[in-house]
Amino acid sequence: MLDDLDYVRRCQSGEAEAFGVLYDRYGDKIYRFIYYKTFHKETADDLVSEVFLRALEKLATFDETRGHFSTWLYQIARNRVIDYYRTYRPSEAIEDCFDLGADERIPETLDAIQDLEAVTAYLDKLTNRQREIIILRIWEDKSYKEIAEIVGGTEDSVKMVFSRSIRNLREQFGKVALLVLGVGLPFSSLLFILAS
């Protein structure tokens, strides 16, 4: 199977169909990445379209010596989400874009609502950078090197943030996590019980 770079080069030499292959490989991944930052389907639909259109426009400038195509694509997606929130809520701090989208999070099923409650309870306690790194590492299975290329910083700094994030989560939710899995109660109910 040809790798991404082969298809990028084909695009750069004028083969439009090669971009279709890249889209097939990364369409759903980028969509998920955006969804994890917004938790809003319609917004993810809009932004994923814009990300691939932007990638298509900028593909001629893609420099293979500066990183992988996939991380370049994730960078575009990340910047597009930040731009979106900057336009959408110009008065708010962009670092807190996860919180900005809280009102619009609309899962489609009851299970999805419970899952969303569970994960957002975790993710709400993290800084934006910690949240990004946790999502990329645990949900997207990205290597530390790839994560560093996407969010910026060194591989070591990403590792450090990741380990601190896990430590934070354990300190805040360690006991709750055991109860959730142990008795099968909704996560939000247990948080409420513990808070009471």
Next chain:
Amino acid sequence: MDKDSDIEKIIKDIYQLDPELREQDEEVRKIVATLLARRPEVVMTEEFSQQLRQRLLVKARTSFVKKSDRPFQFYLGRRFVYLTPVVAVAVLVIMLIPNQTAETPFPITPESSLETTREAVDATASRLAPASEDATTFNAFSVPAEPSDSFVLGRVDIDRVIAVEFVSVLEPSYLVVHVKRPDREVVLEADVIGISDLLLPTQVGSTTISLTDSLQSNTTYAVTLYRDNGDGLFDLGTDFITHNADANLPNQQFFTTPSGL
């Protein structure tokens, strides 16, 4: 990879970074397990994904210019890129002059010269009559100096291919070959026997149209420019005939002779 191995991989990772967390192994495992188990499983709907894919391909076809389609830019450099259309026209005219003297297969006959061409038929080479008028002159005068929706037909080969010596479009379009019915203006699906690839504004030059059906004898055919509606697929119902600014149709007709088969 299953969820258990996912968890193990991440746990191993975490303990390498922070060995002290091993002391709370059970809690750490539950947190990682919860995160993995509650990962929202979202993908684009199939319909949305396909629509976006189609949109991207249409855009890609207009954005990506094949290297083979931009030789003049390569030789002239960026400063003289504006000369590209002029050079292209000049080269085209030069290329067409030898065609006249060689008089190889048969140029498409515009309907205006239908009467004179009926006398000249070579059934072994083509079912089309050669033009009695000067084909080179006809072609050269048809090449526009300014960007426009226009084309100049070349010749039809025996293997069902129509050559288009020159085509220029302002927006993504198709050249469509269809039977010209004397009794009606409307073109039906059944009339269409050839559709070009999607023609792009960035691609000024020659192309070919493969025919899906044999040409019938004693029949008039038309080649018409249709504008793509943005989906990258030719559809007679949704892609419309292109009109020039002066409301003329960029359309050419040719005919097959009674003995053409």
